[in-house]
Every structure is written in C-alpha cells, then in structure tokens.
Amino acid sequence: MRAAFPDFRLGTVLATSFTATLTERRGDAVERIPTPHRLVDWLAVNGLAVDSCTTVQLDLARELRESIHAAATAAAIQDALPAAAVQVINDRSAQGRAAAILTPEGKRRWQLSAASCVEDALSVIAADAISIIAGERDGKLALCASPTCQAAFFDTSQSRTRKWCDMNTCGNREKKARFNASRRKNPRSVE
Helix, strand or coil, X not given: CCCCCCCCCXXXXXXXXXXXXXXXXXXXXXXXXXXXXXXXXXXXXXCCCCCCCCHHHHHHHXXXXXXXXXXXXXXXXXXXXXXXXXXXXXXXXXHCCCEEEECCCCCEEEECCCCCCHHHHHHHHHHHHHHHHCCCCCCEEEECCCCCCCCEEEECCCCCCCCCCCHHHHHHHHHHHHHHHHHHHCCCCCC
16 A cells, blocks of 8 residues: 655645745754655656656655745745755756747747756756746735745735745635634633
8 A cells, every 4th residue: 555645735836836845944844745656646746747767766855845835935035045046956957858848829948859857957947946936927926824834935916025835825824723712812702
C-alpha cells in the first residue's frame, strides 16, 4: 500500500507553487515532496513530466526551492537578495534544456523533451523565479500574513493587497481563529 502524502498546494505561478511544497515553515513544517517519486508527481501536475528522480536530484530540487523562497522573501520585504540563493537559482536555470512554446491561446508553455530529466524541469522553475523576482511580470511578491506560514507568493490581484498565500488554507484558518477568539471574548448569553 502506498503511503499517504499531503496534497499539493497548486497555484498559478510555478516558482511560488514550488516553494509551497514545504508549508508551515514557521510552525509544524509539512514536506509535500518527501520522496523522489513525489517530486516526479509534482512536476507532472505542473506540466514538467519526467520519468524518474534520484535522491540526489530531490536534494537539488529542495536546494532550489529554499533558494527561491529566500530570494522571494528578500524581494518581498525589499531586502538584498541572498548571494548564495541567487547563485543556486542561476546555476539551476543555466543547467537545463527546455523550450518555451507559444500556445494557440497566446500563452507561454514550457516543453521538455522525451529525454528530459529533473534538472531540465528545475531550470524551468528557476527561470520562472528569475522572472518574478526580477519584476518582469505584472504582480508583486508578498509574504503570507499567517504567522505559521510566511510563504512567499506572487500577488496578481488588482489591488495587490492579498494577505494570504492561499485563502482556502491560511486565510480560512486565520479568519476562523479570529472568529473563535471573538466568540470566547464575547460569549452569547444562554437563554
């Protein structure tokens, strides 16, 4: 029987969705790619299918994930980008072989060849991170307002004032906590 894994948190921005494979960074961290096969699953769900992954490649992926998170966090708070994180992102971006394809809908999609490996998929993720951290896309980097999450996310809302990385998880959890706190503070009188 296959072990149960936590669901992926999928978003519309590849790089920040990738950083969401480790959630609750300031609480009880949840690793969503604990095995090489689980990384293969995540890549496939995000249109970057590869046949296999080794533990060394999983380590490379996690190093990239943490580097993107560090650089995106620094960019969100307008701090200097960590040099080591920038180096990892640039190295991963330069190592891959992927092609940008224009879809009939006028969107860019990345295509890996049949012989592509994890490093090729990681190069696509790194390139996506570069485009958002460099400010080349319409939106802004922000940090989740949840004290246990603090995930970096790319806010493309019209007002650019989103507070939560995901309303269905962090946003709802925080709103529920505030509601319960207010109920405890002002209990209704029992008739």
